[in-house]
Amino acid sequence: xxRIDPSSDEPLFEQLVAQVRVGVAKGHLAHGxxxxxxxxxxxxxxxNVHTVLKAxxxxxxxxxxxxxxxxxxxxxxxxxxxxxxxxxxxxxxIRAARAAHLSPDATATLVKEAMR
Amino acid sequence: xxxxxxxxxxxxxxxxxxxxxxxLCGLSLLGAAAGLALSWRDSLPDPVATHWxxxxxxDGFMSLGAFVTALVVTGVxxxxxxxxxxxxxxxxxxxRRLSVGLNVWIGGFLGxxxxxxxxxxxxxxxxxxxxxxxxxxxxxxxxxxxxxxxAAMLVPADPRQPAxxxxxxxxxxxxxxxxERAAWIGRSTVARTAVVIEVAVVxxxxxxxxxxxxxxxxxxxxxxxLLTLTIAAVTVxxxxxxxTVRSALGLPRTHIPADEVVRASVATVNPLGDxxxxxxxxxxxxxxxxxxxxxxxxxxxxERTAGRTFVVTVGGAAEAAALLTTMAERARQEEG
Numbered sequence: 001x002x003r004i005d006p007s008s009d010e011p012l013f014e015q016l017v018a019q020v021r022v023g024v025a026k027g028h029l030a031h032g033x034x035x036x037x038x039x040x041x042x043x044x045x046x047x048n049v050h051t052v053l054k055a056x057x058x059x060x061x062x063x064x065x066x067x068x069x070x071x072x073x074x075x076x077x078x079x080x081x082x083x084x085x086x087x088x089x090x091x092x093x094i095r096a097a098r099a100a101h102l103s104p105d106a107t108a109t110l111v112k113e114a115m116r
Numbered sequence: 117x118x119x120x121x122x123x124x125x126x127x128x129x130x131x132x133x134x135x136x137x138x139x140l141c142g143l144s145l146l147g148a149a150a151g152l153a154l155s156w157r158d159s160l161p162d163p164v165a166t167h168w169x170x171x172x173x174x175d176g177f178m179s180l181g182a183f184v185t186a187l188v189v190t191g192v193x194x195x196x197x198x199x200x201x202x203x204x205x206x207x208x209x210x211x212r213r214l215s216v217g218l219n220v221w222i223g224g225f226l227g228x229x230x231x232x233x234x235x236x237x238x239x240x241x242x243x244x245x246x247x248x249x250x251x252x253x254x255x256x257x258x259x260x261x262x263x264x265x266x267a268a269m270l271v272p273a274d275p276r277q278p279a280x281x282x283x284x285x286x287x288x289x290x291x292x293x294x295x296e297r298a299a300w301i302g303r304s305t306v307a308r309t310a311v312v313i314e315v316a317v318v319x320x321x322x323x324x325x326x327x328x329x330x331x332x333x334x335x336x337x338x339x340x341x342l343l344t345l346t347i348a349a350v351t352v353x354x355x356x357x358x359x360t361v362r363s364a365l366g367l368p369r370t371h372i373p374a375d376e377v378v379r380a381s382v383a384t385v386n387p388l389g390d391x392x393x394x395x396x397x398x399x400x401x402x403x404x405x406x407x408x409x410x411x412x413x414x415x416x417x418x419e420r421t422a423g424r425t426f427v428v429t430v431g432g433a434a435e436a437a438a439l440l441t442t443m444a445e446r447a448r449q450e451e452g
Contacts, residue, residue: 001290001435003298036301036351044299044355 002036004045009105012047016055024064024077035065035073131212134271135202138216139195141267142223145260146191149227150184153234164234165243174246184230191226195219205398207424209274210370211406214396217268224260225335232256257335277421278375283444284419286381287437300354300439304430306347307387307411310394314344347395350408352416352430354440358447359418361408361428368396370408372426374447378419380440382433385415399427416440 002019004012023029035041038056042049056073059065064077097107157180166183167176178186202215232252237243292298321337349364358374391397391409399405407415407427416433418426418440430436 001298001300001439003292003296005293005296007295034303036299040301040351040353041299044301044353045297046356047297 002041002045004047013051013055013058016041016052017058020055020059020064020075021062024075025083029075031075031077033075035075037072131207132203134212135199135215135219138202138219138267139199142195142219142221143191145220145223146188146227146230149231150188153180153184153230156234156238159238160234161237161240161243163243164237165246166233168246173244177243180234183234187226187230191223194222198222201398204402205404205406207404207422208406208426209271210368210396211398211404213268213271214398216271217264220267221260221264224263225256228252228256228259229335253335257338274422274424276373276376278373279378279421279444279448281378282448283377283441284379285441286379286417286419287434287441289445290435290439290442292442297356298439298442300432300436302352302430302432302436303349304352304408304410304428305349306344306394310387310410311344314340314394343395347408347410350410350428352428352436354436354443356443356446358443359416359426359440361426368408370426372418372420374440374443376421377440377444377447378421380419380437380444381417382437383415383417383427384413385409385427385429386412387429 002016004015006012008015010018020029020035029035035056036044038052039049042052045052056065056067059073060067062077064075066074066076068074093107093111102110160180163177163179164183165174165176166178168174198215198218202212202219205211205215229252232255237246240246290298318337318340321340322334325334325337346363346365346368351360351362351364353360353362356374357371358377359372360369361371362369385391385407387394387397387409390399390401391407392400394409394411397407397409399407403425404423405425405427408429409415409427410429413429414431414433415427415429416436420426
């Protein structure tokens with residue numbers, strides 16, 4: 001399932017990119033699985049087709065998907081690593097962020113900047 | 117023509133009536149062809165040529181009466197079968213269109229085969245001189261095919277029937293924030309078993325056509341191949357508008373508006389046991405369920421207003437059902 005929140009500050013294409021990243025990381029999107037055709041997904045989410053194409057291009061640049069003419073967008077990233085350490089640390093982070101009244105977007109931005 | 121209009125007035129507004137009209141149309145086409153063939157009795161050789169293979173002359177012969185009878189009996193049996201699909205499973209326009217189209221097509225197909233193959237034999241003393249009527253098979257498939265498409269399009273689409281009651285919970289809900297958009301898109305490909313069986317059917321039909329010299333069977337194998345192609349893969353999409361299921365070829369396709377969804381749930385489907393095979397199907401239990409049934413296993417089941425139920429086999433159906441439930445509820449709120 002793909003979702004888009006137009007009220008979020010995060011650009012629409014970035015929202016899609018994030019979902020595929022998470023999907024691959026958690027193993028919901030398996031290696032070799034095909035993502036929906038850009039036009040179909042754009043229509044279903046009522047967004048511009050270029051938004052979806054841009055998301056797919058970013059994912060290709062990150063090496064998570066392969067774009068092939070006529071064969072669609074195929075997931076190439078794999079994750080077999082154990083994410084439990086990350087999940088434990090994240091639970092801690094979320095608790096601290098809530099205590100500090102940080103919004104999810106603000107928290108994500110802090111994490112992103114710290115990882116640069 | 118006048119009879120047709122009168123028939124339409126009397127019967128056209130009921131579902132069984134639409135099917136009955138198409139059965140009459142198909143049988144009239146075949147009946148007219150049979151009448152025409154019999155009227156040529158004096159100028160036709162006896163026996164007549166009924167089968168050609170390869171580029172040579174005819175290699176199958178029958179008396180005129182036996183040839184006409186064989187095709188008419190085949191036509192009546194098939195029209196009865198196709199009508200049963202429409203009458204017992206015709207709660208949705210798609211099932212009635214299938215039934216109506218097939219009724220018209222089979223009548224036209226057999227009628228064209230009958231008259232087309234006899235046309236060239238008029239005036240011949242010996243049927244062995246008859247030329248190979250290669251164009252007949254093409255004309256028999258294509259011509260009535262066009263008529264069948266027109267007939268199917270004349271079947272009125274289901275009227276919009278928004279639900280009046282609340283959505284019945286069938287598979288949980290998707291946790292969407294207000295204003296958040298979501299879409300679920302899945303793909304389903306036809307089971308390998310179905311492909312193997314259909315290839316076997318085509319080969320068997322071809323073999324039967326050659327061995328029994330009943331070249332009408334060639335048309336059947338063409339039809340099986342075409343039908344297999346249309347169901348090779350489908351896309352299943354749940355979004356704010358409801359459920360859309362579309363073949364990779366574009367057709368067949370169907371759409372169920374979110375506000376007509378009464379309940380979305382997950383079920384396990386057995387194509388052969390529940391639907392008598394693979395493809396665009398009407399359930400064999402007479403429940404009127406229609407479905408795009410491509411493989412055994414997980415399926416999204418959508419109960420719709422007016423007692424209609426649609427089934428599509430697809431992996432991850434639970435998530436699709438949950439999102440469709442949420443979208444159906446949103447559609448109610450927008451109206452209320």
